[in-house]
Amino acid sequence: MRRTAGAMSTLLVLALAGCGGSGRLSSSDLTNQASQICALTARQTNLIKSPAAPSGSETFLRQGITAVTPEVDKLRKLRPPADAEDVYKTAVDSSARKLELLRTAAKQIAGGADPVSTMQSLEQQLAPVVQQENGAWKSLGIPACITH
Secondary structure, three states, X not given: OHHHHHHHHHHHHHHHHHOOOXXXXXXHHHHHHXXXXXXXXXXXXHOOOXXXXXXXXXXXXXXXXXXXXXXXXXXXXXXXXXXXXXHHHHHHHHHHHHHHHHHHHHXXXXXXXXXXXXXXXHHXXXXXXXXXXXHHHHHXXXXXXXXX
């Protein structure tokens, strides 16, 4: 009886280990889940109106930050397949860096910095980050997460 119970326990442990024990997503599941996350954010950011005057820059940035923060948080929680892990990390880290730059610019404007020059500087800082981010999403085959 003990031998049978021990064998059953061993089989149960092996069966459970084989059922997604790594917690990693398949490539198609990663594509689907990341695409859903990014599509939701795109719908939200598309509703944000560009400021009519430089004085609206901080509000504009804060609305973008509000929309993008949950995206980065959700993307960080996804576990890509092992063979895509480095590229996925680059994509998500670039998204997080972009968010950090937005936050910094919003704080600068709130602190009295000139909105026009701050936004120009932000655009220059974002360009290489967005290029890296988009390259990683392209490499992963997740076009919904590419920044336009």
